[in-house]
Amino acid sequence: MTAEQRLADRRERLMTAAYTLYAKPGFTSTTIERLCSEARISNRAFYECFGGREELLQALHERCVEESLAVVAKALQEAPDTLDGRVKAGIRAYIEFATADWRRARIMHVEVRRSGDVLTLSRQRAVEAFARLIQDAAEDFPKTSALNRRLLALGVIGALQELLIEWLLSDDRPDIEELVAVAVHIFTRGLGPA
Template identity: 50%
Template sequence: MTPEQRYEDRRERLVEAAYTLFALEGFGSTTIERLCATARISTRAFYEHFDTREDLMETVYRRCVQASLTVVGTAVRQAEPTLESRIENGLTRYFAWVTEDIRRARILHLEVNRAGDALQAVRRLMLVDFTAFVEEAVEGLHGMSREDLRLLAVGLIGSMHELSLAWTLADDPPPVDRLAATAIHIFRRAFGA
């Protein structure tokens, strides 16, 4: 490998280690030393890529957010051009995707909050991205003002977060189809669909 390829390989191994350790052992319980041992890199190499554990968590979180937007975006684009179809396809696919791998659910809905204040700003930026996505998905299909739609989108995203968090923390998680059905019901009622 070239030096650049080795650099990227070490970085990717570190991100993959963080994805698993932050999700399954918890952000607070995962030390830099443990991350480095799992990624098979030196502690010095860690600091070539990231300044802090929070910086690494931000990278993992952003990847999860981007992947979720891609998955849901594809589902919405494949739906019939109706509000009902977009709601159903988007939410069904989101809950299927986020629950396929418990690490996704834990990073997106639990561990990012446990990472503390350092990640609250990036979490807020991701909320803006999700809000814009919901606005775009229903644009022209509902006659509410832009500001009302934005506020409604924030509330609906909050409901999805709480449903996902409840599933993540449950000793006996509810069936995924029930999560999706509940979210679909909330969205339908909110938009009068």
């Protein structure tokens, strides 16, 4: 392997290790030494890839967000050309993608909050990207509510995040179909008549 390929391989091994360790035991409990041990690299090699644990967490969060946005955008593109069809397709795609791997859901919805200021900007960019996606999906349809669609989008994103946190942390996890149904109800009411 070339030096560039070795660096990319180490970086990917660290991302894989962080994907599991940052999800459990969590970002604040995961040391660089533990990440390096899991990735089978030296501490020195870690700093060739990332400036610190925070930078690794940000890279991992941004990857999860990008993958989620791509999945939801594809679902919206393939959805029936109705507001209801787009809402259902987008929500189902996001919830199924997020819950397909609890580590992804945990990093995006729990560790993002527990990391303190580390992911504040990254989290805000993600929320803004999802809000734009929602607004764009609703743009083709008549505005039936006098309320600001951007603020509605932000509100329903917050509701969806709380539903996923409940799914992650509850001893008696709600069924995925139930999550989808509740989220669709909230989105439909939020984007519908005031």
